[in-house]
Amino acid sequence: MEDSVQQPVLLSSENVTQRFPMPNGNMVTVLDNISMDIRKAEIICLIGPSGCGKSTFLRILAGLMRPTSGKVFARGKEMTGLTPGVGMVFQMFALFPWMTVSENIQSVLVPLQLQREEVQHRVSTVIKMVGLEGFEEAYPREISGGMKQRVGIARGLAVQPELLFMDEPFSAVDALTAESLRTDLVDIWDEAEGQPASIVMVSHDIKEVVYMADRIVVFSANPGRIRTIVQNKLARPRDYRTPDFLAMVDYLHDIITTNELPDTPPAAVTTPSQPVFEPLPPVSxxxxxxxxxxxxxxxxxxxxxxxxxxxxxxxxxxxxxxxxxxxxxxxxxxxxxxxxxxxxxxxxxxxxxxxxxxxxxxxxxxxxxxxxxxxxxxxxxxxxxxxxxxxxxxxxxxxxxxxxxxxxxxxxxxxxxxxxxxxxxxxxxxx
Ligand SMILES: Nc1ncnc2c1ncn2[C@@H]1O[C@H](COP(=O)(O)OP(=O)(O)OP(=O)(O)O)[C@@H](O)[C@H]1O
Structure with a gap:
């Protein structure tokens, strides 16, 4: 793929801030002033600690929710509703249990009001793309977790999106299945003619991020901010075992741990007269x-x-x-x-x-x-x-x-x- 910096901007956020009311009426700032571009022909991964607002940011980019302040632009035009040309894949497969694989995929096409032949064509195309041929008439209970996620990906692709948004799509499947789904997805993206042109994916898994992403957006928490954006120029196809790959994993590890576990704890640099109330990590x-x-x-x-x-x-x-x-x-x-x-x-x-x-x-x-x-x-x-x-x-x-x-x-x-x-x-x- 061409260097994405040369490519046009498909979607951008400008000073996006999100606050939520808490049960006691106070407001909590989840995202603070997030500005970034998504360019054509790139895979972007968002990584950061739990609760830093990655999923919220993805929903805002997709137009599923409006930010408290800030704007989202699709090809330069300010968005106030759903962002056009976006397909979504979620962590939980969210399939309808009473529908077959084919029917589950068809269900996302209903709002598009396409001709019957076009629906059939799209369903059979994406079924082939994700390797589910022969399972068209199976029900979700009859297929494995990995296959369910393939149906999820097929649904995201069926709308022929320019942008595919994925929220931890592989976290509910075993490691081997995740590995093959990632490979297939990168192949699909590489071969697809602009559908999807770009992928934005939330992930917790550093190896996954290094395997998938051209750009890695590292978030910090409380409030969620972009800490840094790492360019990943490893050549594709990528191999998890090469020294370059492992060096990139290490590099990212270092960035994230330095962010997450600063050598100088915040308490050490504040004046002793003011008590410092440090958030409690949510662990037992x-x-x-x-x-x-x-x-x-x-x-x-x-x-x-x-x-x-x-x-x-x-x-x-x-x-x-x-x-x-x-x-x-x-x-x-x-x-x-x-x-x-x-x-x-x-x-x-x-x-x-x-x-x-x-x-x-x-x-x-x-x-x-x-x-x-x-x-x-x-x-x-x-x-x-x-x-x-x-x-x-x-x-x-x-x-x-x-x-x-x-x-x-x-x-x-x-x-x-x-x-x-x-x-x-x-x-x-x-x-
Ligand atoms: N509708 C809402 N109302 C109130 N608080 C919310 C709402 N949606 C999300 N939050 C809070 O916003 C924060 C960020 O949530 P979000 O799911 O975006 O984080 P995340 O980085 O994706 O986390 P994780 O990696 O654990 O999925 C969390 O503290 C969450 O409880």
Whole structure:
């Protein structure tokens, strides 16, 4: 394909900002001033931590929702409704169970009001493209997950889109199936005459991104911003095992971990007189404990990406566990390595009761726990209603979803026997 910088811009966003109301009425900024172009004949992958707004951005680009502020332009024309020429493929296959493969594909063509022959032609063409010949009359329950996703891709292609938008399309299928779907999709894109001309895909998987993308847009979270855009000039067809491919994976790993696990934590550069309320990574205490124990029994250190694989977690989930363990001073993260601290080593070897004591001591080093614990202590009867705690969490961490923060806060506080939560009376109280 020609260098995409020479190619015309198909779609662009200008200062797109998205805010959502939270249950307590506060607004949270999910996307902050996102401006970028999508050019003809390129594959763009969006990658970044969970919740940084990638899916929201994709929906805004497709015209499925209007941003709070900012604009989307299709070939220079400002869009106020659905963006023309877009096909969508979602993570969950979203097939109609009562329809056959053919009927599922046909269903997306209904709004186009095409002639019967044209519908049949398009359905048989895309069925051939995605390799589903012979399964036209099968029902979703009769085919594998990989084949269901092929139907999903066929539906996206049947509308003959200029732009194909995919939201984690391969995350629900096994690794081998994902690999063959990616290869087939890149082949289809390479051979298709402008349908689709370009693909925009959300992904969590760095190897997938390096395999697929010409440009990799790395998002940061809270609020979602474009951290950097990486050009990927590896020649196609790409091979996951070549040194160039692996070097690109490493390069991207480094960019993402440097973003996600800064060597200087934000708390260290602020003035000590102001308490810093750090968001709680959405992970359970048991995940953090298991991870620290795992590191303890595997040499006390490891590469984050290797660990994600060994520990059986998505990279973005492992990053959250690592962040939590680092906040509690169980590990350090020089570059992409995670290394147990002396406290982490001791913690990994302790029995559960001793771990709970250390856990309590460590969460009380975090301003959020110190503050809420002191407020519960000072309250009448030594207890507060869950809504009151949630409201305080929302005030102290205005960019976070208070329900999720509350769930994590209570989970951590319970493990350390710092606070109890009674679901029947909705009371958070001292242990
Ligand atoms: N309609 C909505 N109302 C309120 N909050 C929303 C809405 N849609 C999304 N959010 C919030 O916006 C944030 C970004 O969501 P989004 O799904 O776009 O992130 P993402 O980067 O795609 O995450 P993931 O990788 O986990 O899928 C999340 O905190 C989510 O809870």
């Amino acid at each position: 205490s048991s995940d953090v404990v298991s991870f620290v124990e795992y590191l303890g029994s595997h040499g006390g250190q490891g590469d984050v990406f290797v660990l994600a694989h060994e520990f059986g977690k998505e990279f973005s989930d492992l990053i959250n566990i690592v962040k939590a363990a680092e906040m509690l001073d169980f590990i350090d993260t020089p570059k992409r390595r995670t290394v147990l601290t002396p406290l982490g080593h001791r913690f990994a070897d302790m029995g559960t009761e001793d771990q709970k004591v250390v856990w309590k001591q460590q969460i009380l080093t975090l301003s959020i726990f110190k503050t809420i614990h002191a407020e519960v202590q000072a309250s009448r009867n030594g207890s507060m209603l869950d809504d009151e705690v949630q409201d305080r969490l929302a005030e102290l961490l205005p960019n976070e979803n208070p329900e999720f923060t509350f769930a994590t806060f209570i989970n951590w506080a319970r493990f350390g026997n710092l606070l109890a939560f009674d679901e029947d009376s909705d009371e958070v109280s001292l242990q």
